[in-house]
Amino acid sequence: MDILWPALGIAVIVVFVFFVLAQHWGRLLRHQNWTIRRLTERVLSLEEMADPVWRHKLTDASPVPLEQVFHFSFNLGERFWREAVGLGDGDRKYIRDFGSFVGGVKLERWRSHTVATVSEVLPDRKATGWQTRTLDFYPEASKSSDALSLWELALARPGLSADRPPSLELLLGPHALEFRGHSCVGAQRSAENRLEGLPDGGDIVFFRVPLDFAALSEFRSQDPAESNGNGSAGQIYGNGNNWQAFYSFRDDERGIEWQLRLRDLTRKSEWERWKVLESQAVPLATRE
Numbered sequence: 001m002d003i004l005w006p007a008l009g010i011a012v013i014v015v016f017v018f019f020v021l022a023q024h025w026g027r028l029l030r031h032q033n034w035t036i037r038r039l040t041e042r043v044l045s046l047e048e049m050a051d052p053v054w055r056h057k058l059t060d061a062s063p064v065p066l067e068q069v070f071h072f073s074f075n076l077g078e079r080f081w082r083e084a085v086g087l088g089d090g091d092r093k094y095i096r097d098f099g100s101f102v103g104g105v106k107l108e109r110w111r112s113h114t115v116a117t118v119s120e121v122l123p124d125r126k127a128t129g130w131q132t133r134t135l136d137f138y139p140e141a142s143k144s145s146d147a148l149s150l151w152e153l154a155l156a157r158p159g160l161s162a163d164r165p166p167s168l169e170l171l172l173g174p175h176a177l178e179f180r181g182h183s184c185v186g187a188q189r190s191a192e193n194r195l196e197g198l199p200d201g202g203d204i205v206f207f208r209v210p211l212d213f214a215a216l217s218e219f220r221s222q223d224p225a226e227s228n229g230n231g232s233a234g235q236i237y238g239n240g241n242n243w244q245a246f247y248s249f250r251d252d253e254r255g256i257e258w259q260l261r262l263r264d265l266t267r268k269s270e271w272e273r274w275k276v277l278e279s280q281a282v283p284l285a286t287r288e
Helices: 004-048 052-061 078-084 089-098 185-193 213-219 265-274
Strands: 066-076 101-110 114-121 130-137 148-154 167-172 176-182 204-210 244-251 256-264
Touching: 066 265, 089 148, 101 148, 101 167, 114 148, 130 148, 204 213, 204 244, 204 256, 213 244, 213 256, 256 265
Parallel strands: none
Antiparallel strands: 066 101, 066 256, 101 114, 114 130, 148 167, 167 176, 176 204, 244 256
């Protein structure tokens, strides 16, 4: 009897210790399971960030900073229609009667996507006038070939065959605007005469407009909208940190001309912070 009570006390203590250890290990296992579940959810969230649909929903739910604004326009002269594309009088009449022409394109580049506003004019339908379309472009970072069609003009009446009729198309890519011709016989013949290579499918790129400061530097020109009191054009912005710029290009041989105005809001705050107003030098008085 004298040994029974000490043994019973020791057994109670051992059971209590095991109970405490079991509670402790149970809490540790539950915490580890919760941590693993949280990590799994974060990995899934990171994977969903590459989904354009999810990015579109995120943009609708929360505002994203506007970074750049582009205003783009282009003109196609008589030489383009006659020689570069090679259209006859019948096709020209069809285009005038049923075709639409781009009056201007506004690109708002946000951090997550680009909003394109296309203004089209119908020259032979004055009652309709201008029409405006807005398109959202969510390019995937892993696909540099992604492109959004902003405007397309058929150059001939649709035939009975299933082949795509010749057309012109303005495309928006992640880093540039492209003006292409599809199955244009005149453009293909012109390219062959110049010994130029044709892309797959017979398409030809008439011009490509990059959408960043560095690549646009060769097209920098004087903005005709900036003029002084004498009516002459203002000075070209020489400061590379300026947040506004004007670019243009003209190809008289093909009859093509385009203009681009850029406002880079990411540089605006830096330009306003560091701009200096230079005062005119005050002449020193000379002794007689």
